[in-house]
Amino acid sequence: MDRELARNSSRVLFLINILVVLWVSGNLRSPITSVGPVLTEISQALELSNFQSSLLTSIPLLMFAACSIVISRIAAGRNISYILLMGLFILGAGTLLRIYGNVFTLLSGSVLVGLGICIGNVVTPGYIKSNLPGHIGSMTGLFAVAMNLTAAFASGFSISIGQWTGLGWRGSIGIWIFLVAISVIIILIEQGFKKRKTLETLQTERSNFNMFRSRQAWQISIFMGLQSVIYYSIVSWLPAVLVHYGMPESETGWVLFTFQIASLPLTFIGPVIANRMKDQRGLIIFITIVMMSSVLLFAFAGLHYAYVAAILLGISNGMSFSLSLFFFSIRTRSSANAIKLSGMAQSIGYFIAAFGPAVFGALHDADASWKSSFYFLALSVILLLYFGLNAAKNRFVEDH
Numbered sequence: 001m002d003r004e005l006a007r008n009s010s011r012v013l014f015l016i017n018i019l020v021v022l023w024v025s026g027n028l029r030s031p032i033t034s035v036g037p038v039l040t041e042i043s044q045a046l047e048l049s050n051f052q053s054s055l056l057t058s059i060p061l062l063m064f065a066a067c068s069i070v071i072s073r074i075a076a077g078r079n080i081s082y083i084l085l086m087g088l089f090i091l092g093a094g095t096l097l098r099i100y101g102n103v104f105t106l107l108s109g110s111v112l113v114g115l116g117i118c119i120g121n122v123v124t125p126g127y128i129k130s131n132l133p134g135h136i137g138s139m140t141g142l143f144a145v146a147m148n149l150t151a152a153f154a155s156g157f158s159i160s161i162g163q164w165t166g167l168g169w170r171g172s173i174g175i176w177i178f179l180v181a182i183s184v185i186i187i188l189i190e191q192g193f194k195k196r197k198t199l200e201t202l203q204t205e206r207s208n209f210n211m212f213r214s215r216q217a218w219q220i221s222i223f224m225g226l227q228s229v230i231y232y233s234i235v236s237w238l239p240a241v242l243v244h245y246g247m248p249e250s251e252t253g254w255v256l257f258t259f260q261i262a263s264l265p266l267t268f269i270g271p272v273i274a275n276r277m278k279d280q281r282g283l284i285i286f287i288t289i290v291m292m293s294s295v296l297l298f299a300f301a302g303l304h305y306a307y308v309a310a311i312l313l314g315i316s317n318g319m320s321f322s323l324s325l326f327f328f329s330i331r332t333r334s335s336a337n338a339i340k341l342s343g344m345a346q347s348i349g350y351f352i353a354a355f356g357p358a359v360f361g362a363l364h365d366a367d368a369s370w371k372s373s374f375y376f377l378a379l380s381v382i383l384l385l386y387f388g389l390n391a392a393k394n395r396f397v398e399d400h
Contacts, residue, residue, distance in 0.1 A: 025146035030154035037158040037253035038169040063114025065351030072343025091116025099174040141268035144322035156257025219390040221345040225352030227320040236357035259310040263318025270319040284388035291316035299374035
């Protein structure tokens with residue numbers, strides 16, 4: 001009887017652990033992607049410049065860059081669930097502050113939103129490795145899918161949510177506080193099902209290996225950054241591009257929605273396929289061919305193939321993102337170094353990504369047709385191919 005009870009308790013905890021991953025992951029993109037469709041409304045309401053508008057996306061990315069390494073060090077030896085709770089509380093505070101109604105609270109709230117998401121970005125892969133070690137491939141896929149799915153709904157329904165709540169842009173970007181609250185409740189339930197769990201295994205495995213001296217770690221970090229440059233540039237500016245091409249503003253969110261939804265199947269399947277391959281260079285070539293096709297369609301086909309381009313970009317960017325997360329585990333020999341690589345790759349990667357929306361927008365100031373902006377993305381895809389082929393080689397960061 002005791003053995004059966006213990007088995008049932010383990011099953012319940014296993015399911016709760018999965019729910020923690022899914023719900024926490026749902027908070028890690030929607031607060032950013034919900035901004036793009038209502039960016040014009042926010043800019044007009046608060047009289048923001050193009051530079052200030054770009055900061056709404058760039059500030060969270062800069063927080064990822066500045067804080068990822070520090071967070072990875074703080075998380076070691078501590079209860080991961082409590083670290084996730086701290087991140088959710090910070091995210092919730094930032095979400096509320098952001099909608100208060102002036103430029104200062106909007107930007108300072110964006111800082112807190114970025115910090116809260118950063119904690120989730122860095123710690124969730126560690127949570128998977130610690131609590132679901134036999135399911136890293138599938139859980140990494142679910143982790144990425146949950147992010148993209150909520151990001152898709154945040155993009156597609158952002159304007160409608162503002163209208164439905166009667167709060168305009170404040171409702172569009174503020175409603176995600178409810179997702180934060182549900183995630184907090186699930187983690188509290190999880191803590192009620194198990195004793196205090198820390199990263200003691202990581203402490204015993206911890207080494208003095210300097211990740212910044214590893215060429216392989218740099219390749220993975222830059223690959224992470226380049227795919228994020230493309231993602232955040234599109235999320236930030238595609239609605240404005242499509243309006244320039246002649247699309248009604250209310251439809252632009254649905255193009256972003258299509259982009260996000262199209263990413264879901266391969267976002268999940270990608271790590272599962274990658275786990276069965278000796279190396280992942282074939283996947284890198286596939287990703288970059290599809291991604292370049294999408295960028296060129298957006299640049300030269302106007303609205304004629306907007307949804308086709310969105311689907312192609314969703315497929316390629318979804319797989320490149322989940323592959324980035326997969327590299328954290330598959331290219332390291334220990335859990336400790338997986339956490340280190342996660343911190344390094346997200347710090348460097350998002351530092352690179354933070355320049356994406358700003359450069360994309362600045363190039364539009366110089367070339368009103370948006371073609372120069374898409375040439376910038378095309379160059380990013382070429383670089384993604386180079387660094388991706390190196391990151392995908394079958395070798396550990398500790399050896400290179």
